[in-house]
Amino acid sequence: MSTAPEVATQATPATTTATTTTTTATATATATATATTTAERSNPTVGAATSLLAAYTPGTHFLATPTRTLLTTGTHAEVPHDDRPLPQRVTATLAAARRAGIADPYVVGAVPFDHTAPAALAVPESLRTAPPLAADPLIALPTETADATGWQIRPVPSPEEYGAGVSAAVDRMWRGDFSKVVLARTLELTSPAPLDLPAMLQRLARRDPTGYTFALPTAPGRTLIGASPELLVSRHGNQVVANPLAGSTPRSDDLAEDVRRAAALLESAKDLHEHAVVVDGVHQALAAFCTDLTVPARPTLVRTATMWHLSTTVTGTLATRYENTDASANVSALELACALHPTPAVCGTPTATAREVIRETEPFDRGFFTGVVGWGDANGDGEWVVTIRCAEAEERSLRLYAGAGVVAASDPAAETAETGAKFRTFLNAVGAEL
Template sequence: MSSPAPVRPSPEHDPGDLLAAYLPGSFLHRSARGTLLADGVHCTVPSGPDGPGGPGDAAAVALAEAAAAGHPDPMVVGAIGFAPDAPRSLHVPALVRRASPDTAGARPVRVPEPPGQDWAVRHVPAPEVYADGVRTALGMIGEGRLEKVVLARALELTSPTPVPVRDLLTRLALADPAAYAFAADVTAPGDPAPRTLLGASPELLVSREGDTVVANPLAGSIPRSADPAENRARIAALRASAKDQAEHALVADRVVEVLRGLCAEVDAPVEPEVIGTATMWHLSSRITGRIADRSVSALHLAHALHPTPAVCGVPVPAARAAIGAIEPADRGYYSGMTGWVDADGDGEWVVAIRSAEVCDRTVRVFAGAGIVAGSDPDAEVAETRAKFRTLLRAIGVEAVA
């Protein structure tokens, strides 16, 4: 039997109030477990070099030191980039406020209007160049060097005035209440203003609560339609697609393999289900486990799982090399992870997709698509275009190519 989950501080705040209280520099994480808003810096988590447990070991040391110093509620929050040498921004906040996931009776939140100004848009790379990259990847797959690789492209949008970060986060959070809404400060040396990673991710990398571990990989996607009949047809096509089912199996099998090395029990569905966001339909598998060693925290689990084939590929080393060779821009925090872990090892980490990095007047948005045998370059361009819509709608920009 699983041991009971440790007692948490009782939520004391209204979820809408916490969203309204967010300011750039704060950390916000909203999920079915509730809303968390963290402010101030008690101490930072060193960036490396990592030990065998990766950033989970450094976080555990920081949490123990914060508790010894009298911190009443130590927790590590922040974000980690995609690449092995990518930047990460992790710290123990000075103050953490929580709100219950139960929104019954919660005060309504005003939906701010989009900025409404003219935006300059730069494609990185152009859609036709991205399609050529897909063809290159398909050649590697045909040669047997890869089974899958996820290729991303970016849009860099520049506004005449500074971007209202809190308004953008609020619009993202309210547009899709089921998504994992997040914001983390990722300011780097040389930035002209604070830099914020924010988004509304549909994908849980991993959570731990007591002995219970949950991962929910997504792979295999199709754009959502405004027409209900067309949506039913698209869902049926996604379920019947051998290409999408094979792509999803690569991801789910890898997650199960990693968790079996860390859990006493692992349970995975035989077939994926279809879940929807405001812009996409995805094949989804909710995989559960029971932790074998309580010293293995949520961040240890996230480090072990990252990157899943949902954002990288199979095999991982070859896929990472292909991404580095084909993608013209460094991903930064896109397709990395963001979340939190507490002193008991509980926590929640989500995949940083449907996300953007905002700095002063610039918003940098990424979207990716999984390339496997049978992928069509034009269809992959269309998939990335559909995935951009989550952020573009929040910004108030019409769809771009």
């Protein structure tokens, strides 16, 4: 007799102290503020996270994780792009900010898939924080339904071209050239009206409040916005957590079918192999930095509103770099993220070969898709998240991204369908359909 699959939740360190704000920007924000007025008398944290969500405006940095909610104001300094390693540049920028009078500087932003391309990381002038969205009861309030705005949608590449790319990669794997590659495709959406990014962010955050929701400027007039389920790595003191996801199946609106799909994913030889490759890569990368590294023998499941994912939570204790020193002298969360990135979950294995296959097959630049987004502080703590379920937004256009892990047992039609299901996270947020 089959049983319902186990669903894992991500390990999270202690949350930050709430700092509330009452700014509202949408109809949802007005409802939130009204509900807060009464509720906060008995619990002052009620409405703290959702008020930061409501206060988001394009050009600021918003990031919600299972441990905290962040909203920035202004930019004190941008992390420069030069020949130094990225963690070194970030450390220098944070140190300069502290010397300039910012008592507790943070860096927030995004790192692209191509580690040689410029990152979009900044130290804000000020930073407001709150507990996680999932801890705020007001996150359950409904948001406005996305209007059908007459989106024009162009797939790049076409589904047929994408399937042909998957087939060609599978043929090469059977010849022994490599063992896995992650191939992506995009949807280019054009709206007749300017984009309402705050409304999109509200819908993304309220649909999956336990995940990682973000809206971050990456260039003048351009925003990276999305809701990722996957933690690349976090550091809190000497404690390190990574949560690789690989192996997926679409959710179903029918409960019995949804459970059947989840149970089948846990037994899928193809998906278990794909997942094991990723976990092994994460394990090897973290082993160079950690002691007492714990890697569960079998994956569990993580669910989003649209997908089931195989999930393994890897935990460890950071090895001290120097004797008689505190945690801040050790490797930072961003250094760990750079050591892990890109994992086989977003690139493939061997990494160099997979990168070349991606360049040959994908007719677009990934930009920040399958990079990392997150935050870090001057003590080295931080959370860095794999940039998936996302879009790059400009005035009237969105470029959506979705990828699938291709292994020798992959079926081109199934991988094309999986990317289509992953697009649903963002399509639902903007009221568009394939």
